[in-house]
Amino acid sequence: MYNLPGLISYSDLLVKAALAEDIGTGDITTGAIVGKGQKGEAVFIAKENMVVAGLFIAESVFKHLDRKASFRPFFKDGDFVKKGATIAAVKARLSAILMGERAALNFVQRLSGIATLTSRFIKKAGPKVRVLDTRKTTPCLRLLEKYAVKAGGGYNHRFGLFDCVLIKDNHITAAGSIKKAVEKVNRKYRDGLLVEVEVTDEKEVREAVEAGADIIMLDNMGVAKIRKALKIIDNRALVEASGGVTIDNIGSIAGTGIDFISVGALTHSARAMDISLEVVHAP
Known part of the structure; x- marks a missing residue:
């Protein structure tokens, strides 16, 4: 087990x-x-x-x-x-x-x-990328559903709001900018927590790199945009693709050389x- x-x-x-x-x-x-x-x-x-x-x-x-x-x-x-x-x-x-x-x-x-669905996604993605789940789970069944993702060969992303810092669009709006959001997190938590930032375009990619994000999540970017983002990041952060990932396109996304691909469908559409x-x- x-x-x-x-x-x-x-x-x-x-x-x-x-x-x-x-x-x-x-x-x-x-x-x-x-x-x-x-x-x-x-x-x-x-x-x-x-x-x-x-x-x-x-x-x-x-x-x-x-x-x-x-x-x-x-x-x-x-x-x-x-x-x-x-x-x-x-x-x-x-x-x-x-x-x-x-x-x-x-x-x-x-x-x-x-x-079963997780296993199918992993076969399409290949061995060089980690396929992650999300928080898009059935209410009250998250731990079991994340367990099932592991059984299918996948990896678990954060379990809730308590175990990982993930700065998303609404956090950025609340803080005023990506830089300010990262600075606030670093001031609050001085114990070396990894900070992940969600970005939607090249401008935000640059801001996240300059702010010192440990992981940069590329939200709903196609393969061409992912490749451009990877050049900008230039190995200064780990990179995750998220949003719009299907069994048909996960192989091409994995082919960009990205570190992680998170797939909501593993739990919300199985x-x-x-x-x-x-x-x-x-x-």
Whole structure:
């Protein structure tokens, strides 16, 4: 499992919330059909090729409903899974399997979708650039979604407003200029924090370099403009491309020699993977 600080305790809270949302006052269908002590076994089946992610959360779902549940993954997060493969199996009270089915699938399908899309972007970008995620995530699911990006081979940008200085257009407007914004940050934080500045044209690129930015984010610049910006920067700062990045153009952007490419689509546009859960034994 890819380690992110606080991931387990965070996912535990989400599992509890997801089960409360779905089960509410009780599963009235399962309660009528399934015997109290009836045991069962079910398997997760991949209905398409994918990079799987989130299996530990599926396990947590079933163990919240049945402490004696046994969850057996046949792959680990980040593995490529072919269509038709059995991803994992769970043995537990049948009522726990049926009540946890949708929550478990929702988590795994969503995170596998992000991991799969990330993997596709990385293959197009090539090995010389780091593909980053963004803060364009589902509210309250950011840590899980960033985990899925890592499972797909990507890298995490900042997790929130608290762990990285990123001066954007509205900050520049508030400060009066890029130079003033960087100066204010450096006065406030004297402990060597890296300062990243978002720019939109050549003039702002020059201002960011002169202000001493550590990382310069080129916002919505095409390949030709990126190449010009790189000449201006001349290795005096790390450079990130952001905005308008697609699976079709990421290769050409990476070909400029840029350091990072951030892709909002990894989390805001990933399609849930098609996975089913099928009961295979219910004595």
